[in-house]
Amino acid sequence: MKRYLIExxxxxxxxxxxxxxxxxxxxxxxxxxxxxxxxxxxxFVADNKTFCVYLAESEAAVHEHAKLSGFPATKVTExxxxxxR
Numbered sequence: 001m002k003r004y005l006i007e008x009x010x011x012x013x014x015x016x017x018x019x020x021x022x023x024x025x026x027x028x029x030x031x032x033x034x035x036x037x038x039x040x041x042x043x044f045v046a047d048n049k050t051f052c053v054y055l056a057e058s059e060a061a062v063h064e065h066a067k068l069s070g071f072p073a074t075k076v077t078e079x080x081x082x083x084x085r
Contacts, residue, residue, distance in 0.1 A: 001039070001055040003079040004062050008050045008072055023071065030068035037061040053079075 031038055038056040056062050059076055066073035 001057060003041075003082070004054050004056055004059065005077045005079055006052045006054060006062060006066075006073050007075040007077075008052065009048065009074045010050055010071070011048045027065070027069050027071065030065050033068055034061060034065060038065050049074075 027040065031040060037058075038054055038061045041053040041055060043050050043052040054062055054065070056065075059078065062076050063073055
């Protein structure tokens, strides 16, 4: 599986914590429909965006998740290397 960083434009997302819980449930339902083609790792919430890390078979699987969940994948970038301490 490849690692992808997904940028989503979601105005006000940083101020609607309750809505984020519902969004997570919707996302998990979409992932279940993909039958292992994509897996959520973690998300970072900013004022008007979220940045999500997914493992997926392909970029197409990431876009399919976006379509099924109704959450835009504004920008999808394949991660080629991870640097950590």
